[in-house]
Amino acid sequence: WNPPPPNILKLNCDRAVSNLSKASCGGVLRDSDGTFIVAFAGLLGTCTVVQAELWAIYHGLRLIKDKFISSHIIIESDSAIAVKFLNEGCPQAHPCYALVNHIVRMLGDFYKIECIHTLREANQVADGFAKIGFSIPEGVLSFNVPPS
Template sequence: MLPAKSPLFKQIWKWHGPERVRVFLWRVAHESLLTNFCRVKRGMSSDSTCGECRQAMETTLHVLRDCPYAQEVWNKTCRGLALMQAFRGNLENWLLKNLFRSQHLRPDWSFRFGITLDSLWHRRNRAVFQNLVISSDQLVAEIQARIAPTLSRDFNQDLGSGSLYRNTEWTYPSTGTLKLNCDGAVARDGEASCGGVVRNSNGEFVVAFYGRLGRCSILEAELKAILQGTRIVLERNVGQVILVESDSSEAIKILNEGCSRVHPCCHIVREIKDLSTQLSRVS
């Protein structure tokens, strides 16, 4: 238990992010999450073992940082960003360093860190109470989708470099329409990745995806994000009308206007259009 006068409690209320997540962070700092370790202490259970790895007691630090599943998520979220800091220290120091002393890492790290903690806990609860299996790649895609409406970054820069803040509001698609929000990214070493999330007309989560693409251009990464999102909608048979939303105006333009056969992305554009014919409408 942290000391009552810990500076962490005062700082948490200054965290810039959703109020619900701020309250969650306060619960994390107070170690009041109903983990299996906490349940045993309260006489609610006799088993404190982590239900995910079955290797250690499920404490607050374990479920949010030290569990192999959590470490997979942090590795994919950090992409090599100060991993020693991300995985070091007791609960108080770990939260203080990552929530309030992380300006030297990247401007958006505090926000990204808080959202990741919240997502890890909610994923744990879905696994326990709904028996849902969510891979680390799927959770990373969900995290990216939660961050995207608030933060905008230059995808031509390394994921470990600075970010720009942008206040945007996610808008609901029309009734019966799915919205696909997707992104592509290319790091300085040329390694690319893509991810996205599909929501329905009520804003409810349908499916998410994330994947590494190897070396390719930023336009290829953006187009492959759209391709993968469209493919997943078809494979899961979750809807017939899709609204695609991408930060890449170039990707949207080439899909709307087409390209020559010698264009390096011609094969991706063709595949997207071929898949689109299997749906009622893609826009």
């Protein structure tokens, strides 16, 4: 994981999908010093890998918006398809079209947003929160301190 530049926050998002297509999501927001700000994990139900990754980004942005933060945010995801959809658009016939458009509208609520693809190895903390999501009975939980 590489920290963002000073005065910029980084949201790392990830998903976990079981062999039965049961999905969960998670993510973590940190500052340029690597300081933990907030994280989330949640159970999504049945969906595709790309849908789960997009839901992770959605829930991360929703949490940031709900927690008062509207500064410059870098979103990192290890899903090249999700990043491409957010940066370049999603075909109208694609099953993710409505979700992508909803997220893109949310992006306008922030001062500045960058959506960047990262390698899975650099997204391990978010992956850990996504795996925690499998143990949550329903909904999405936020963490104001890192779990032990």
